[in-house]
Amino acid sequence: MDNILSILRNEGVPALAYPADDVSILQPYSLRILLSDAQFMLSLEHSILVPGLDDKQTFTLRYEGDNIMPGKGSLGNVGDSLPHGSLDIIARHKQPQPRMLSLTLKSPCSVWYPHNLGNRVSSLDTCFHKLLTLAKATEIRILFDSKWATKQNLARLQGVVKGSRRLTGLPVLPQFARLYQQADWSILNSILDAKSKPPIIAPPPIENAVNDAPPPYAHVPSKRSRNTRSSLTPDSPLPKRLLLDAAARSPSPTDDAKSTISSTSTVEVDLFQDLVAAAVEKLLPDMLRAQLPSILQDVLPEMLACPSSPSSWSSQRANTSPQQHHDHKPLTTTTTLAHTIKQVISTHTKLHIRSLLTKTLDHAGELQDRASNEIDDRLDEARTSFAALKEDHMFEVNELCNEKLVEFREHLAEEKDRVEEAFEGHAEEVLCRTWDGLDAVKRAVCCSCAKDKEKSEEWGQYGRRARSLPL
Incomplete structure (x- = not known):
């Protein structure tokens, strides 16, 4: 690699x-x-x-x-x-x-x-x-x-x-x-x-939006009524309540004519539906937990109820139709069914707890892996930051050294100029003194030469006089 x-x-x-x-x-x-x-x-x-x-x-x-x-x-x-x-x-x-x-x-x-x-x-x-x-x-x-x-x-x-x-x-x-x-x-x-892009078609009025919107959750019944019929035979007619509810839910032709724009074709409505689905996903478990006790109270007494005596049981069997004979079970069957339900509930509870435990362990493992990766990333970032900080400080140190070197060179140049000026002044002074000394020596030599010349001239005059005298 x-x-x-x-x-x-x-x-x-x-x-x-x-x-x-x-x-x-x-x-x-x-x-x-x-x-x-x-x-x-x-x-x-x-x-x-x-x-x-x-x-x-x-x-x-x-x-x-x-x-x-x-x-x-x-x-x-x-x-x-x-x-x-x-x-x-x-x-x-x-x-x-x-x-x-x-x-x-x-x-x-x-x-x-x-x-x-x-x-x-x-x-x-x-x-x-x-x-x-x-x-x-x-x-x-x-x-x-x-x-x-x-x-x-x-x-x-x-x-x-x-x-x-x-x-x-x-x-x-x-x-x-x-x-x-x-x-x-x-x-x-x-x-x-x-x-x-600006919208080409104006949004529908509030009345149509109400008709297009899904039904609010407040209209959903929170508890099943005991008087509600659990099943209907094919021959029996629909109850009047169901017919009224179906008529109330079906939109009229005038309402369909009013709703001319479908909001499901836009992105905003898709996002709204996603939000609704997420809200349902979040609230449904709590609603089930709240409604489950009442449902069990309605269903279990009817399923687990035992007759008070065998005579009442036989009289009840005599008064029931063949279809009802087929629905009701003997006492032993009801007890077995209750035991089976308890076993099923116990089994599902164990499976659910085991699933929760597995998910918890998986989540803990993911958190551990994520924390380990974050620690490694932070260590890498710290190393990189320290390296970058080192480079920055080295750069600043180099800049400071360069500045000090430039200052030192400037100071050295100034000192050189000053020393040269002082040396030139001292050299001129020494040269002047030397020339003054040479002039003094020259003058002294000239004076002695003049005296010697005068003496030689006097001796010459004496010699000429001596040669001119007769012997």
Whole structure:
């Protein structure tokens, strides 16, 4: 199996994404890029506050390698004009180095959202529809700070994006699939159409909506009446009460004429029906628990009732019709039936308890696995965060060292200039003193030479006088 390399940080880096033809859809995401020799996967995560839930829910767009057109992408400088302050969102440090990643897809990407979101998708805000618009686009632009990646990883990413080699996607991890589910694009398209297109036909009036709506639960009888006939023979006519109820439930032709629009063809009604089904699923067990004692009180006394004496039993048998003889059982049969019912109830109770225990153990195992996976993920995130923190601190230390080195060099240059100036001044002073000394020596030498010359001239005069005297 190929080694999977994370081009950026494992927990994702801030990025901006939008369709190639609409910059107004631009919004922040968390970008992750995984790469190997034959596999590629890029994901964009965005958290949205969902009505009815306390925490933000994360939606993930997955771009697999086999869905990317080979040779159609690029990784370069930013070419589009972006809103003011956009680069501050993706910057790792004060001066970001933004890079634009352009991808061309074969089909829209896959959308993943949490399992606990249910049918709340249609009630989300504008950010969700921006996300769906981006997910539906086949040409996208992703802006991120290249300082989050090394030069080698950027070179690998550029080779994959611009290359013509066909890649495959990465399989979805089991722990990710347990928390998230892939959305159906037919539902997403219906939501986009319902939010973007105005309604062509006006909604029906309130009277028709009341006729189309399902009956409220308050009209359902909570307890069966003792006087209600349990069965009807084929020859007996229907009771008047049943005929009245059937007539009341059947809509009149005028009501059918009023209801001209079927609300079941819209997405909102489908979601409403899902909500009704979920409510019924939730309330039905409690209603059964509440009604079961009264049902047993009605049914069991009739089934388990024993006659007071054998004579009454024989007289009762004599007064009953053959059909009633067939319905009533002897005393031993009734006792056996009661014992059988108790055994069946006991067996079902044991099976139900065993099923609950099995489900509880399975749920506990799932919780343990989920907690273990969360601990592993948090440990990985902590390691990655510490590594990123180390890189950030190393970067800050390098910047501080560079600043101190620049200050030291400037100070050294200033000291050099000062020393040179002082040395030049001292040298000039020494040179001046030397010249003054040389001038003094020169003057002294000149004086002694003048005196010697005068003496030589006097001796010359004496010699001439001596030669001129007669002997």
